[in-house]
Amino acid sequence: MPWPPTTLDFQPQGCVLPSQVALRVRPISVAELEEGATLIAHKVDEQMVVLMDPMEDPDDILRAHRSREKSYLFDVAFDFTATQEMVYQATTKSLIEGVISGYNATVFAYGPTGCGKTYTMLGTDHEPGIYVRTLNDLFHAIEETSNDMEYEVSMSYLEIYNEMIRDLLNPALGYLELREDSKGVIQVAGITEVSTINAKEIMQLLVKGNRQRTQEPTAANRTSSRSHAVLQVAVRQRSRVKNVLQEVRQGRLFMVDLAGSERASQTQNRGQRMKEGAHINRSLLALGNCINALSDRGSSKYVNYRDSKLTRLLKDSLGGNSRTVMIAHISPASSAFEESRNTLTYAGRAKNIKTRVKQNLLSVSYHIAQYTSIIADLRSEIQRLKCKIDQQAGRGQPRGRLEQADLRHVQAEVQVHGGQGEPAEMGQLREQLVSAFQEQMDVRRHLLELENRAMEVQIDTSRHLLTIAGWEHEQSRRALKWREEQRKESYSKEGSEKDSDPGEEQPDLLEPPEVASARESIAALVGEQKKLREQKLALEQRCRELRARGRRLEETLPRRIGSEEQREVLSLLCRVHELEVENTEMQSRALLRDGALRHRREAVRRLEQHRSLCDEIIQGQRQIIDGRAPPRGRARAEGPRHPIIHPSPPQDSSLPKITLAGATLTPDSDPESVKVPSCEFRRWQDSTLPPLGTDSEAHRVFKASPRAWQAKSSSVPTPPPIQIGGLVTQESPPQDSRIDSSPESSENLAEIPLSHRGVCVCVCVCVHAPTHPCPLLLRCSHHAAQSPLRSPPCQTQPGTGCYSSTRGPGISRLLQHRCNHTWPSGPHRPTSPLPQESSEQLWVEAVCPGYRRLSSHDPGPGCVTEESPGKKREQSLEAKRRKRRSRSFEVTGQGTQLSHPKTHPPGPHPAESGSDHRVPGCGHPAPGVRHLGKVSLPLAKVRLPPSQNTGPREPSPLAVPLHPAGGSRRAARGPRLPASTNTQGKDGRLWHN
Numbered sequence: 001m002p003w004p005p006t007t008l009d010f011q012p013q014g015c016v017l018p019s020q021v022a023l024r025v026r027p028i029s030v031a032e033l034e035e036g037a038t039l040i041a042h043k044v045d046e047q048m049v050v051l052m053d054p055m056e057d058p059d060d061i062l063r064a065h066r067s068r069e070k071s072y073l074f075d076v077a078f079d080f081t082a083t084q085e086m087v088y089q090a091t092t093k094s095l096i097e098g099v100i101s102g103y104n105a106t107v108f109a110y111g112p113t114g115c116g117k118t119y120t121m122l123g124t125d126h127e128p129g130i131y132v133r134t135l136n137d138l139f140h141a142i143e144e145t146s147n148d149m150e151y152e153v154s155m156s157y158l159e160i161y162n163e164m165i166r167d168l169l170n171p172a173l174g175y176l177e178l179r180e181d182s183k184g185v186i187q188v189a190g191i192t193e194v195s196t197i198n199a200k201e202i203m204q205l206l207v208k209g210n211r212q213r214t215q216e217p218t219a220a221n222r223t224s225s226r227s228h229a230v231l232q233v234a235v236r237q238r239s240r241v242k243n244v245l246q247e248v249r250q251g252r253l254f255m256v257d258l259a260g261s262e263r264a265s266q267t268q269n270r271g272q273r274m275k276e277g278a279h280i281n282r283s284l285l286a287l288g289n290c291i292n293a294l295s296d297r298g299s300s301k302y303v304n305y306r307d308s309k310l311t312r313l314l315k316d317s318l319g320g321n322s323r324t325v326m327i328a329h330i331s332p333a334s335s336a337f338e339e340s341r342n343t344l345t346y347a348g349r350a351k352n353i354k355t356r357v358k359q360n361l362l363s364v365s366y367h368i369a370q371y372t373s374i375i376a377d378l379r380s381e382i383q384r385l386k387c388k389i390d391q392q393a394g395r396g397q398p399r400g401r402l403e404q405a406d407l408r409h410v411q412a413e414v415q416v417h418g419g420q421g422e423p424a425e426m427g428q429l430r431e432q433l434v435s436a437f438q439e440q441m442d443v444r445r446h447l448l449e450l451e452n453r454a455m456e457v458q459i460d461t462s463r464h465l466l467t468i469a470g471w472e473h474e475q476s477r478r479a480l481k482w483r484e485e486q487r488k489e490s491y492s493k494e495g496s497e498k499d500s501d502p503g504e505e506q507p508d509l510l511e512p513p514e515v516a517s518a519r520e521s522i523a524a525l526v527g528e529q530k531k532l533r534e535q536k537l538a539l540e541q542r543c544r545e546l547r548a549r550g551r552r553l554e555e556t557l558p559r560r561i562g563s564e565e566q567r568e569v570l571s572l573l574c575r576v577h578e579l580e581v582e583n584t585e586m587q588s589r590a591l592l593r594d595g596a597l598r599h600r601r602e603a604v605r606r607l608e609q610h611r612s613l614c615d616e617i618i619q620g621q622r623q624i625i626d627g628r629a630p631p632r633g634r635a636r637a638e639g640p641r642h643p644i645i646h647p648s649p650p651q652d653s654s655l656p657k658i659t660l661a662g663a664t665l666t667p668d669s670d671p672e673s674v675k676v677p678s679c680e681f682r683r684w685q686d687s688t689l690p691p692l693g694t695d696s697e698a699h700r701v702f703k704a705s706p707r708a709w710q711a712k713s714s715s716v717p718t719p720p721p722i723q724i725g726g727l728v729t730q731e732s733p734p735q736d737s738r739i740d741s742s743p744e745s746s747e748n749l750a751e752i753p754l755s756h757r758g759v760c761v762c763v764c765v766c767v768h769a770p771t772h773p774c775p776l777l778l779r780c781s782h783h784a785a786q787s788p789l790r791s792p793p794c795q796t797q798p799g800t801g802c803y804s805s806t807r808g809p810g811i812s813r814l815l816q817h818r819c820n821h822t823w824p825s826g827p828h829r830p831t832s833p834l835p836q837e838s839s840e841q842l843w844v845e846a847v848c849p850g851y852r853r854l855s856s857h858d859p860g861p862g863c864v865t866e867e868s869p870g871k872k873r874e875q876s877l878e879a880k881r882r883k884r885r886s887r888s889f890e891v892t893g894q895g896t897q898l899s900h901p902k903t904h905p906p907g908p909h910p911a912e913s914g915s916d917h918r919v920p921g922c923g924h925p926a927p928g929v930r931h932l933g934k935v936s937l938p939l940a941k942v943r944l945p946p947s948q949n950t951g952p953r954e955p956s957p958l959a960v961p962l963h964p965a966g967g968s969r970r971a972a973r974g975p976r977l978p979a980s981t982n983t984q985g986k987d988g989r990l991w992h993n
């Protein structure tokens with residue numbers, strides 16, 4: 001390894017360097033020449049010196065081949081021609097950079113008395129020595145880098161005289177002691193340390209201190225130094241850019257002017273001088289021993305530094321953490337041959353000394369609470385730089401150069417900032433964290449867009465469904481109108497045609513282009529929704545993976561980052577990103593809520609449309625009632641035991657309220673059965689629109705129309721699933737229909753297409769004529785095969801009203817009481833509660849209490865198998881008409897044929913003959929079934945056509961659907977209901993109310 005190394009790479013373990021040993025041979029003095037001394041020391045080249053033995057006798061033949069001339073090799077050798085500058089440049093100058101960077105260094109002058117040690121180290125005013133030159137260059141170097149770094153320089157100057165330490169800058173302090181701190185560094189306790197960076201001041205201090213140094217003239221040197229002088233310069237360096245972690249580099253430079261070894265015989269010292277010489281020689285002997293021990297390669301000799309204060313003070317310089325330069329001095333005179341030889345021998349050994357040099361780094365970490373002070377320091381630094389720039393600008397420097405310099409400075413600051421604040425591990429971890437979070441944010445943003453798009457798709461789908469529903473509504477309305485016209489026509493021709501002609505078929509209506517377009521759009525939207533759903537699933541999975549990755553990275557923080565502050569910074573970074581993610585999620589939820597609200601507003605708008613339609617229907621039905629039904633006073637006069645349809649709707653609703661006329665029940669009422677329906681009625685009364693039910697309720701009875709489905713779906717916060725194609729059905733409000741109590745009416749009601757989904761709430765009011773048979777036979781299309789329903793016999797009093805809804809058995813029982821039904825005794829009497837009953841049965845029971853599931857083996861006691869003979873002909877004609885009409889109507893329900901409730905002609909009721917008051921024949925039609933979602937519409941009382949009236953009695957108020965369902969789109973195109981499907985019409989059964 002070349003010496004001196006110009007640069008020292010940072011190595012935590014330090015690097016092993018050999019000591020540098022230089023030899024300076026001073027000029028021969030006048031005194032030596034006067035003594036007749038000859039030159040025996042010669043510099044051969046830059047490194048080699050030859051020392052000749054002045055005692056060699058050329059006439060001694062025996063010793064002719066034993067020359068005492070000896071050559072010595074050093075790192076660098078100087079002779080009398082060498083200047084102070086040359087010595088300094090070759091030995092000490094290279095140490096300055098290391099000291100500033102935090103390395104220790106020692107330069108000491110060694111040699112016999114009067115050989116020029118003090119001259120080399122201190123020099124003269126005209127030829128300053130190493131002290132001044134080193135300090136000059138040191139301060140110059142500090143100034144050069146002061147823009148980036150800030151320094152603290154302190155200096156102390158002491159002497160070891162007679163094994164005592166004395167402060168040369170403040171001799172009044174007396175003798176000082178050596179101390180070793182906790183890090184093993186030798187310190188002089190209480191020594192004066194002067195902080196200055198002014199070289200001139202330093203020089204003055206040194207001169208002043210040197211005057212305090214013990215110097216006495218001896219025979220060998222008129223200005224002999226009787227002590228070892230030690231100049232210590234400490235340099236602390238730190239970056240001007242403050243950071244959480246601040247590194248401080250501290251280097252120490254020892255410059256030692258040793259006292260010269262001397263021989264008492266030569267110096268002729270006596271007394272104090274001899275005593276001084278003894279101390280000097282003892283300390284130098286200790287130094288020599290240390291050098292011997294340190295230079296003995298491969299041995300593990302104990303190095304005794306404690307023999308003298310000099311070796312203790314130079315402990316690090318000799319064998320520790322210091323770059324060491326020894327400048328050996330000799331006299332060229334033959335008179336000093338022995339001293340020169342010994343010096344060269346020791347100096348040669350010193351070359352073998354190796355020291356392990358390492359940088360002195362002090363890490364100063366700042367707590368986050370100190371950030372404000374750091375920021376203040378940075379601001380002051382910025383201010384300082386600005387002032388400097390202004391000063392330079394004032395000197396007339398070109399602006400471009402200033403900007404370039406400033407830019408470089410800023411870049412340097414950034415590099416320093418980045419290098420000090422973020423070690424490689426932290427930077428890598430931070431990049432990984434930021435990358436994971438960034439990707440997570442991107443995925444979440446994409447998810448948000450997907451959800452928004454899905455919402456738009458659902459809203460568009462609902463809009464198209466509304467278009468289709470509107471068309472089907474119109475279609476149904478026209479179908480009803482057409483049927484009404486057909487019926488009127490058939491009445492007018494009834495007498496003449498008798499056996500009738502085949503029924504005409506309703507002409508098909510052409511679907512408008514906007515409806516076809518809506519269907520196509522819905523199909524496309526369904527496809528898009530499916531695609532969006534798949535993309536969303538993939539993104540959610542990716543998001544989960546990224547979140548797990550972020551968590552794993554966060555968990556590795558304690559292992560990978562040692563500094564608590566850095567961990568804290570990274571944790572804060574994680575927290576910031578988590579908050580960003582939460583913010584994104586909140587935005588996503590807000591958008592979804594907005595979408596749901598928009599969708600709900602759309603549903604409300606549909607409901608409003610629906611309600612206005614209901615109002616129209618109600619008005620139409622009222623017109624019918626006013627024209628055909630018995631006077632309202634009659635119904636009211638029936639007493640408090642029947643539900644009453646208010647003739648005029650309440651102010652807050654266009655729907656007429658149905659109330660229970662009186663709270664008292666008949667003595668045979670089942671209180672338990674009354675309990676629930678009372679609540680139901682109350683709830684119904686309290687709301688402008690009946691409350692929406694659940695899906696289970698919806699499927700309990702019938703599957704509803706699309707409007708009912710829409711009404712229901714609007715009650716849930718999330719948009720409804722897309723329903724397409726034939727799934728959308730539409731009821732038709734019979735605005736202009738005239739449904740009466742004739743069997744045709746009942747057929748019309750039965751022919752109301754029932755969609756397969758949704759909620760069906762039915763309200764029917766059956767106002768029976770006294771002792772008028774009221775067979776209410778209804779079959780649900782969806783359950784026709786397994787649940788034909790019939791009404792068990794019950795006794796109906798005049799004016800009895802039947803009110804039905806989908807509210808379960810309780811309400812049916814209430815209605816049972818309202819109808820004042822008398823249950824037959826025996827096995828057919830229903831038990832309460834009825835947990836095993838199906839929803840259909842419950843519904844029918846609600847429609848007409850006493851209904852129960854029809855069994856072929858159990859026709860029920862109320863079943864009338866024989867019709868009144870007097871009405872047979874009329875019944876036959878009516879059956880034909882029904883058959884004809886049934887072919888013209890269509891059913892809904894995805895191809896499922898609807899079993900129509902069959903009504904029977906009002907023949908002579910057994911009750912009329914008084915044989916069985918519990919078997920009242922009922923000629924009025926079955927209750928209408930309306931699919932209005934949760935909107936329950938009352939059925940108006942309508943007047944029976946004359947042909948259906950039973951004699952002179954009052955026309956029976958019938959249960960008439962105010963909102964008969966129209967055919968669905970599929971129903972409009974679907975199979976027609978054959979007349980043979982009216983199986984119940986063929987069996988001729990009559991169920992007694």
Ligand SMILES: Nc1ncnc2c1ncn2[C@@H]1O[C@H](COP(=O)(O)OP(=O)(O)OP(=O)(O)O)[C@@H](O)[C@H]1O
Nearest residue numbers: 026027113114115116117118119221224225259260
């Ligand atoms: N290289 C040199 N060139 C010119 N003069 C020199 C040189 N070296 C020494 N001298 C002169 O030699 C004399 C003795 O030198 P100096 O005092 O430095 O010796 P020293 O080794 O310090 O002695 P001591 O050990 O007794 O203090 C001084 O007068 C000094 O000026």
